[in-house]
Amino acid sequence: MVYAVATPVFAGPLDVLLQLVNAQDVDIYEIPLTEVVDGFLDHLASLDGLDLELATEFLLIAAILIELKSRRLLPVPEAIVDDEEIAGGDERDLLLSRLLECATFGAAGRSLQVVLDAARRSVPRQAGMEERFARAAPDLLSGVTPDHVRAAFARAIAARAVPIVDLGHVVVDRVSVAEAVAALIDELPALGRATFRRITEGLDDRMEIIVRFLALLELCKQGRVHLDQGENFGELTVQWEEREPALSAALATGEGAG
Numbered sequence: 001m002v003y004a005v006a007t008p009v010f011a012g013p014l015d016v017l018l019q020l021v022n023a024q025d026v027d028i029y030e031i032p033l034t035e036v037v038d039g040f041l042d043h044l045a046s047l048d049g050l051d052l053e054l055a056t057e058f059l060l061i062a063a064i065l066i067e068l069k070s071r072r073l074l075p076v077p078e079a080i081v082d083d084e085e086i087a088g089g090d091e092r093d094l095l096l097s098r099l100l101e102c103a104t105f106g107a108a109g110r111s112l113q114v115v116l117d118a119a120r121r122s123v124p125r126q127a128g129m130e131e132r133f134a135r136a137a138p139d140l141l142s143g144v145t146p147d148h149v150r151a152a153f154a155r156a157i158a159a160r161a162v163p164i165v166d167l168g169h170v171v172v173d174r175v176s177v178a179e180a181v182a183a184l185i186d187e188l189p190a191l192g193r194a195t196f197r198r199i200t201e202g203l204d205d206r207m208e209i210i211v212r213f214l215a216l217l218e219l220c221k222q223g224r225v226h227l228d229q230g231e232n233f234g235e236l237t238v239q240w241e242e243r244e245p246a247l248s249a250a251l252a253t254g255e256g257a258g
Contacts, residue, residue: 005036014061018099028069037062053106060102175208180215188225188240196236 005014009030040058044050129137187199196216200209216238219225226239 005039007031007036014058018061018064028065031065031069033062033065033069036065053109057102057106060099064099175211177211177214177218180211181218184212184215184219185224188219188238191240193237193239196238199238 004012007030010016010026014036040062044055128134184199188194191198196213199216200212203209203212216225216227220227224241226241228237228239229235
């Protein structure tokens with residue numbers, strides 16, 4: 001429901017007044033908006049409760065009218081660009097489209113209300129199954145003996161096996177890179193030059209071999225060893241490089257491990 005207004009130049013629904021103003025069939029200057037707002041407030045006061053849909057629609061249309069009138073009351077530059085006039089028309093079209101969206105949502109709400117009112121009048125069937133169908137229903141306890149009940153109870157209270165999570169695939173680090181660096185600093189000076197196969201001799205765990213390789217890379221980065229591989233996938237040779245004792249001690253404590 002749209003609020004009807006009475007002005008010196010128009011009397012009728014407020015949304016029709018907005019359309020006439022947009023079409024410039026009614027001069028916005030001749031519409032006293034304060035009287036329109038005061039009349040609507042008096043109308044709300046006469047109602048038993050607040051009609052939220054009516055108030056929302058009035059606020060939207062009144063805001064559009066106030067925006068249009070304020071634009072025309074403001075001074076216009078002498079050399080106004082045509083694009084600015086077009087932009088003003090686009091804004092008015094946008095406001096009108098919002099009004100139409102509001103009306104659409106209002107109509108959808110009223111349709112849903114009709115459906116809800118019809119649903120409130122529906123009553124579910126409370127009667128039970130007819131006797132002829134009740135006799136045809138299968139007996140769910142047919143063939144069930146006390147022994148069956150006892151066996152079902154025993155299965156229900158029987159202890160269940162505790163599930164065991166297999167962690168065999170989880171790799172646990174047995175040695176750190178820092179420890180491997182310290183071990184290589186003790187071994188390599190005596191070897192001088194050795195192959196990677198010789199250094200990892202006796203190591204069966206793949207992770208320990210990987211950690212030993214990472215330790216060699218750390219020592220190479222620090223300049224403690226020189227790595228040489230003649231060809232792709234060839235034998236990796238490790239050459240110990242002498243350094244200051246202070247640096248050797250720092251590497252042994254793991255400070256150079258990264």
